[in-house]
Amino acid sequence: MTTNSATAVPVAPTALAALEADLRAALGDRAVSVELAARERASLDGSRLSPVISEQLPLGLADLVALPSTAEEIAVVVGLAVRHGVPITPRGKGTGNYGQAIPMAGGLVLDTTRARAIVDVGDGVITAEAGATMVALEQAAAKTGQQILMYPSTAQSTIGGFLSGGSGGTGSIKHGSNSGGFVAALDVVHATPDARLEHVEGAEAQPYVHNYGTAGIIARATVRLEPLQDWRGFFASFDTFEQALSLIRPFAALEPTPRLVSADLPTLADALPDDPGIPPGRVSLRGILDVATVDEATRLVEAAGGRVEDVREGAQTSMKISMMSYNHPIEWLQKAYPDTYFHVEVSGDALVDRIDEVHAVYPGGMLHIESQHGRPIGMLAGVYESAEAVYAGFEKLTALGVGFHNPHQWFVDFEPERTAALAATTDPDGLLNPGKLVAGAPLSTGAKVS
CATH class of the missing domain: 3.30.43.10 (Uridine Diphospho-n-acetylenolpyruvylglucosamine Reductase, domain 2)
Known part of the structure; x- marks a missing residue:
């Protein structure tokens, strides 16, 4: 049973x-x-x-x-x-x-992965079924001289999965999370005996984003596009993490806005496959930059005491850099050092201004840092001891002014009250993804970043 x-x-x-x-x-x-x-x-x-x-x-x-x-x-x-x-x-x-x-x-x-048709590419929007991958949307948009506003670090994720379970990604420096203006319309399915596609647009579509399908299953999505840009993969390295940290805000402020900027301690470079753009033993900074900003980015790196290792063209380079962002550095660390690391999603100026204190929250602490919508965000990794030790660090993070999101639970934690109110009518029998929408707020201070 x-x-x-x-x-x-x-x-x-x-x-x-x-x-x-x-x-x-x-x-x-x-x-x-x-x-x-x-x-x-x-x-x-x-x-x-x-x-x-x-x-x-x-x-x-x-x-x-x-x-x-x-x-x-x-x-x-x-x-x-x-x-x-x-x-x-x-x-x-x-x-x-x-x-x-x-x-x-x-x-x-x-x-949903077999429902992957790209239905239409219009002026400023693209419509696809839930199982279409984000990279497929990006490729379809590029053929019309456009690009999607953002995609997750795992670009092979589906649009339905990204909207239901993801939050931000490549493109979030400018556009924030996918619960903002990314979604133009959705076709969703409610848990009723006569279930059919329900079309919702604008503000009416937003309650279905990032609720894990607990109030309605996304079957088709229309998301926004912008004019295609000429991107470059930018690789730099530094002697110290502080040098790289000093550039997180200036890089995010470049115009046109970068699609991604992230930096890590040498521990990550030593865990990654060999790449001349990411030399072992060096602090690494990677970016997806508009070609018009490469000269200024080079000046910033050299002024901070670093060196530019490489500048590369092509969509594959952008995908490679994306796969070293958000949660992916933790995956690389876990592959290199099995059964060692955990992470907490973090945000706030303290990640730059109080880095030594942030690192000290957890044994072996090291920060993977990025920028999202004008604020430093990141993944704080530590050596795993116990769940209790992970949770004990949350109070320390709060005291430092660091926002955090607990990635070690499966509950709906974005607008859960709104989701519950919607689900009361769209899923009256509680059949949609049971166990994910529960009473009580999970431990978080609103720093959902992936």
Whole structure:
């Protein structure tokens, strides 16, 4: 028996069998699976990045997996699951790091990755189905002389997953998070027996962003574009972290605004694959800069005592630099030093102005720093001892004036009251991603940065 944790009503095997039969009739046998290997793959995401969550795995196992190939089929799947009373956990590529795609109540995992059509590229907007990857959107936009406002550090993430579970990324220095003006419209699916695509625009679309599909599943999205820019990958290195830190604000203030700027201690350079732009033993700074700002960026680096290692063209360079931003430095550190590091998402001027105190919060502390919408943000890594030690550091961060977000939990923590109010009407039976929308505010001071 599988228990729906939102309603504490058991889901009978007969209901699961009936849903499986209906899904096979609607989607075809190749779009439905009850094989254990497929269910296990669909029941994990990137939450192993958190040792706190890893200690609690497995957190759930799907009873069956459906892979609809269009937005309309997503609605069909939801309607069938609701009619049979089966919990529904939506899923994109599974690159989220917080457990939000884990089916804690079992039931159905709705994998959206086959619904990947780029529907339309217009003047200033692009429309795509939930399973389209962010890199596919970027490539489609570029063919029309445009670019998307932002994409996550894992550019192979889906647009549905990014809007449902992500927050910011490459492009966020200028545009902030994806809960701002990024989304123009959504087609969402509510958990009702007659589920269909519900079109919402502007302010009405925002409550569906970053709620893990707990109030409605994003099936299609229209997001904003801007004119295409000529980007350069910019690599610099320094003797000291303080030299690199001194450039975080000046780089973010360059005009045209950079798409990304990030810096790390030599520990990261030593953990990365060999790259002449990131020499071992040196503090590394990487940026995705408009070509018009490269000369000024070079002047800033040299004035701070650093040296420019390389300037490269091409979209692949931008993707490479993105894959060394946000949470990715922690992944590289964990690969190089297994079972060692954890991280906390942090923000605020203290990351630049009080770096020694910030590093001292956790044993082995080291900051990966970036800029987002005019403020320093980053990932503070430390040597993992226990969940209690991680949480004990939150009070120290607050005392330093550092905002933080706890990445070691799976609860909706962006506008949870608003999400709960919406879900009361859009998911009356509590079937959408059970276990993720709970009472009580998680430990956070609003520094969600990835």
